[in-house]
Amino acid sequence: MLIGKHVVFLGGDARQLEVIKSCIEMNAKVSLIGFDNLQSPFSGATQRRLTKKVLSQADILVLPIIGTDDQGKISSVFTSEEIYLTEEHIKALPSHCLLFTGLAKTYLKNLCESNQVNYFELMMRDDVAIYNSIPTVEGALMMAIQNADITLHDSQTIVLGLGRVGLSLARVLQAIGAHVKVGVRKSDDYARAFEMGLNPFYTSELGEQVENADFIFNTVPAVILDSAVLSHSPYDVVIIDLASKPGGVDFEFAKKRGIKAILAPSLPGIVAPKTAGKIIARTMMKLMVENVAEEGNLQ
Amino acid sequence: MLIGKHVVFLGGDARQLEVIKSCIEMNAKVSLIGFDNLQSPFSGATQRRLTKKVLSQADILVLPIIGTDDQGKISSVFTSEEIYLTEEHIKALPSHCLLFTGLAKTYLKNLCESNQVNYFELMMRDDVAIYNSIPTVEGALMMAIQNADITLHDSQTIVLGLGRVGLSLARVLQAIGAHVKVGVRKSDDYARAFEMGLNPFYTSELGEQVENADFIFNTVPAVILDSAVLSHSPYDVVIIDLASKPGGVDFEFAKKRGIKAILAPSLPGIVAPKTAGKIIARTMMKLMVENVAEEGNLQ
Amino acid sequence: MLIGKHVVFLGGDARQLEVIKSCIEMNAKVSLIGFDNLQSPFSGATQRRLTKKVLSQADILVLPIIGTDDQGKISSVFTSEEIYLTEEHIKALPSHCLLFTGLAKTYLKNLCESNQVNYFELMMRDDVAIYNSIPTVEGALMMAIQNADITLHDSQTIVLGLGRVGLSLARVLQAIGAHVKVGVRKSDDYARAFEMGLNPFYTSELGEQVENADFIFNTVPAVILDSAVLSHSPYDVVIIDLASKPGGVDFEFAKKRGIKAILAPSLPGIVAPKTAGKIIARTMMKLMVENVAEEGNLQ
Amino acid sequence: MLIGKHVVFLGGDARQLEVIKSCIEMNAKVSLIGFDNLQSPFSGATQRRLTKKVLSQADILVLPIIGTDDQGKISSVFTSEEIYLTEEHIKALPSHCLLFTGLAKTYLKNLCESNQVNYFELMMRDDVAIYNSIPTVEGALMMAIQNADITLHDSQTIVLGLGRVGLSLARVLQAIGAHVKVGVRKSDDYARAFEMGLNPFYTSELGEQVENADFIFNTVPAVILDSAVLSHSPYDVVIIDLASKPGGVDFEFAKKRGIKAILAPSLPGIVAPKTAGKIIARTMMKLMVENVAEEGNLQ
Ligand SMILES: NC(=O)c1ccc[n+]([C@@H]2O[C@H](COP(=O)([O-])OP(=O)(O)OC[C@H]3O[C@@H](n4cnc5c(N)ncnc54)[C@H](OP(=O)(O)O)[C@@H]3O)[C@@H](O)[C@H]2O)c1
Ligand SMILES: NC(=O)c1ccc[n+]([C@@H]2O[C@H](COP(=O)([O-])OP(=O)(O)OC[C@H]3O[C@@H](n4cnc5c(N)ncnc54)[C@H](OP(=O)(O)O)[C@@H]3O)[C@@H](O)[C@H]2O)c1
Numbered sequence A, B, C, D: 001m002l003i004g005k006h007v008v009f010l011g012g013d014a015r016q017l018e019v020i021k022s023c024i025e026m027n028a029k030v031s032l033i034g035f036d037n038l039q040s041p042f043s044g045a046t047q048r049r050l051t052k053k054v055l056s057q058a059d060i061l062v063l064p065i066i067g068t069d070d071q072g073k074i075s076s077v078f079t080s081e082e083i084y085l086t087e088e089h090i091k092a093l094p095s096h097c098l099l100f101t102g103l104a105k106t107y108l109k110n111l112c113e114s115n116q117v118n119y120f121e122l123m124m125r126d127d128v129a130i131y132n133s134i135p136t137v138e139g140a141l142m143m144a145i146q147n148a149d150i151t152l153h154d155s156q157t158i159v160l161g162l163g164r165v166g167l168s169l170a171r172v173l174q175a176i177g178a179h180v181k182v183g184v185r186k187s188d189d190y191a192r193a194f195e196m197g198l199n200p201f202y203t204s205e206l207g208e209q210v211e212n213a214d215f216i217f218n219t220v221p222a223v224i225l226d227s228a229v230l231s232h233s234p235y236d237v238v239i240i241d242l243a244s245k246p247g248g249v250d251f252e253f254a255k256k257r258g259i260k261a262i263l264a265p266s267l268p269g270i271v272a273p274k275t276a277g278k279i280i281a282r283t284m285m286k287l288m289v290e291n292v293a294e295e296g297n298l299q
């Protein structure tokens, strides 16, 4: 429980609302900064302005999932004001205050480290990446079904990468009835894919493997579907590229060859914003409770 | 094989192209009527006009999936001409000629029966309905993912009906990670659902069952989701109604209550036209070969 | 509920104990005949002798799963006495009395029919066959694992028949990682197997299909694995024959050829007697409640 | 390929035969030491005695899966002679020679290291552990089915540990229809189990979790099912302990409480010796080819 703890939210998007809701439910004292346009305000939370005073009373400070930009700008979809997080603000935080964000860019990282602020980057966590693989998979399914004139069922389907996303994806495609092959580079991934009936191959042989592919789903963050590989694939293959920008496909070559290749980033927030918000809320709550409790013990 | 057999196609849509292709591959002599605007004409098939002469030489006559209308009009997306199938045409067919269509309305049925023409309705077949359940399921998935802000995974999901579509659908939803419950009315369907881990209930208890539903997929061709039932469901449930028109939902009531309910007919041709065409081609070929062979034996 | 109803049990084996338990729980008045050696007697049930008097007061009479033999002999593992069910006994039953058994042989059938006794044969029901397929499958798995020196995973496995047992079995073998092919003879079974990824073939081609089989599971109650077929199979194939006696294998030929073929009847009672008992109890309770209620309405 | 390479086998059990077969197929020159009682000798391999001469001509030396004992004794089921591997033997090996075994005890490890012999321990590899999880799972299934009077289907089943064995096992139990819960201690394992529908819990709460368990499968190599936990479990739970000796159960307490708890070590070699042999052969071949090729490049 977070009874008596003061949690300050500084900006964010729809996903943050789930976190605010959870904090209120856990009896924290909640302050919101940069949420003045919120359509249905929370009973149990107080709107405030960004001042050193407020921050000096924070036990927990929650920044947006995307942190700040390189100038310290905080983005919030719920305000029209510009908000900047400065060194002064950070210095105002009490020493026991915990800071939560999704990903910390250099600016924020430096600020925290030089001022000894204990910060948590949620998107760097393995568990969060696995939870996020779930809406990612559903988004990938949707895109594949929208973009092909055949079914996934009974199709020749390749999944590249057996990491957090790849494993979830390959399993679901198999369950839908696709003939799945998985491209990996480690022998233990090869063995796991074999155990799961996922027909592994080593990505070193990718050229031959794509020859009769109907669908290719990429999760490898490297240009693995380059011109050499694509020149072996059928013209009517559908490629869904999930790897973060710039993706894993030579898109220019694909276009020239008439291959449909689609870069599909940020699917969780698009296909299932509420689930995406809950994933963050759940993990943040767990971390808050664990770390605040620890604090308590130390005092 | 169909060597030497004369197959005449009379109208149709994209799905028919797969059947034409298959007939050519099986060495039939192929005539096309009502295909004059075909973009890439088939080598191996001859374009013809609708005459009694051509029909009198047909071993097999293939009508569109949707047959004729009640005046005998043949629809074809590949011609701008109007084509009508009359009693004269039917009388011109040799007595051994087989007629294939998807569904025969009364007009066509009467014509065939009063003239002793042996006809096959593909869409009445159990196997075709099962094959078609596959693209139907993928279309339903796509619509559910598009229309909800949560994932199917970990959702409370109800499938109504465990027939040809319902069984395929429930299985896939379960594999994706939904908590699936299946509404049935026969004790053997109940038992099969139990065996497959699909948490059956009898549709007589539908009211209580919908209380915490996130998704409801309906395959029952009867207004089963009526106002009495819908008044028990959450406001934010997403309903995908697959049953043929008018569907199984009291749409007016759903709208009043603010429930998202979507009628989603004819999915196979929409989400996977090529697969839908292949399903028809494969079944038609099988029937042709079986029945022509028999004929052969009799001669 | 069975409040006030008098249920008389006449013999049976361990599976009947679950039924007795259920009747007591539903507040029936329970009489037991042929249970004098019961180790832990039921509180809530009365031991009796077989008399016309008792029977004349029965609302429901429950015979063993295997009914009577052709002389009317009732088998019971819980008594050392010989018990016979005669026409006199049947005549003593009140006209509204319902009789339950697993399977009625000619003797019992005739008795019931000539005396207008309303009887239920549980093992003839589709739902019971499906429920029983579950322990049957687990028994078949166990026997296959015991009898081979390779894993089911990654094996070439054939399931013959896609009926109540075949469907359950094929699904589980596939989930364990076997490469499953299913032999069927109906086009809709073929389609369903295809939809489920079970690689169907028609049993007319069985000879070619067995050529590289590691395991064959038979559920077809006909000698389908005859010498002609077996002469195509590898020597080290393991055959588990589930079909009721005499099974579906030419065992003599198999032995000559050195093939391990095992007839495995009555698995539910062997591998999971408690589950097998519950299946019967659940179905019998449902039927009793439904039919007794109906009775009630009529009176 | 291993053309021209000299592979020397020194002892072993049935699993080694698959390796020998593979080496012959890959055109290696094969010498066998300690295989004089082999029932069906390999054409393509030569029986030899253990001499320094033979070893001095070896490119690859293959020891038994279990290596040597602490005195250097080599066990072989195919000879009645006693064979010892001494420092002299190791010194005789050419410097490029590769040594393969399953697990190297201190004696062998020291010998190899002090003489700079390049050795490979197969059982330490992640991929081998995953491959071996497959026959382990089938053995565990078999034992569970044999030892319970209910089905796995619809049972309350707990799997402890989501490592190489735990993941394979939980997946299969779920597919068979058990209600599976998985006990883990890492948040990413928790997330993966959630994604796979495996209902995770933290092992810190094990006590409450076992309360309605029908089956518990343990893969955690620590006494996790201690008296405190077992005192919460039902009397009729069936425990299958897969962890290597001494296992994860307080067996004495279990016995006192009347709980059936079975330690089931070394399942792969017992339930599927041929598959177990192939796993080793496949991995060894891969390593030989990779490492011999490298050698070749260096020369
Ligand atoms: N589109 C979306 O909505 C969305 C959502 C989530 C994640 N993502 C993105 O998807 C990608 C995968 O995410 P993840 O969480 O699955 O990451 P991950 O767990 O690190 O998986 C990446 C996989 O790619 C493999 N890989 C990396 N480089 C490779 C190479 N050169 N050749 C062959 N395989 C290689 C890795 O293998 P090793 O283990 O051998 O390195 C691993 O299997 C990331 O770019 C991530 O940002 C996108
Ligand atoms: N949207 C699309 O793209 C698409 C594609 C294919 C099919 N469809 C349509 O989907 C529907 C289902 O097709 P199908 O092939 O699955 O048909 P089906 O095999 O006949 O299945 C219909 C199911 O509904 C049950 N049912 C019927 N009336 C009921 C009632 N009053 N209460 C409870 N259950 C009832 C049936 O149970 P019993 O067995 O007990 O009768 C059966 O399980 C049809 O309307 C079909 O035209 C739509």
Ligand SMILES: NC(=O)c1ccc[n+]([C@@H]2O[C@H](COP(=O)([O-])OP(=O)(O)OC[C@H]3O[C@@H](n4cnc5c(N)ncnc54)[C@H](OP(=O)(O)O)[C@@H]3O)[C@@H](O)[C@H]2O)c1
Residues within 6 Å of the ligand: C129, C132, C133, C136, C160, C161, C162, C163, C164, C165, C166, C184, C185, C186, C203, C219, C220, C221, C222, C224, C241, C242, C243, C244, C264, C265, C266, C267, C268
């Ligand atoms: N060993 C045990 O413990 C155990 C437990 C339960 C049942 N059984 C036995 O297992 C057998 C199957 O039971 P079930 O409940 O699954 O029966 P079922 O539902 O009737 O299934 C039998 C299957 O065999 C097929 N078949 C029948 N004759 C055939 C033939 N000549 N060629 C090809 N296929 C043929 C049927 O196809 P069609 O639909 O085309 O006829 C059907 O798919 C029965 O003998 C039953 O007594 C044994």
Ligand SMILES: NC(=O)c1ccc[n+]([C@@H]2O[C@H](COP(=O)([O-])OP(=O)(O)OC[C@H]3O[C@@H](n4cnc5c(N)ncnc54)[C@H](OP(=O)(O)O)[C@@H]3O)[C@@H](O)[C@H]2O)c1
Residues within 6 Å of the ligand: D129, D132, D133, D136, D160, D161, D162, D163, D164, D165, D166, D184, D185, D186, D203, D219, D220, D221, D222, D224, D241, D242, D243, D244, D264, D265, D266, D267, D268
């Ligand atoms: N019976 C057989 O035939 C057979 C066959 C193969 C293997 N085995 C044995 O089975 C065991 C598991 O093998 P494996 O390959 O799956 O090993 P593994 O991959 O290391 O898995 C062990 C699992 O146990 C967990 N664990 C360890 N200590 C724990 C603790 N104190 N509390 C909670 N969880 C704990 C580990 O979690 P962390 O990741 O958090 O450490 C991991 O998930 C080993 O003892 C192995 O020798 C037996």
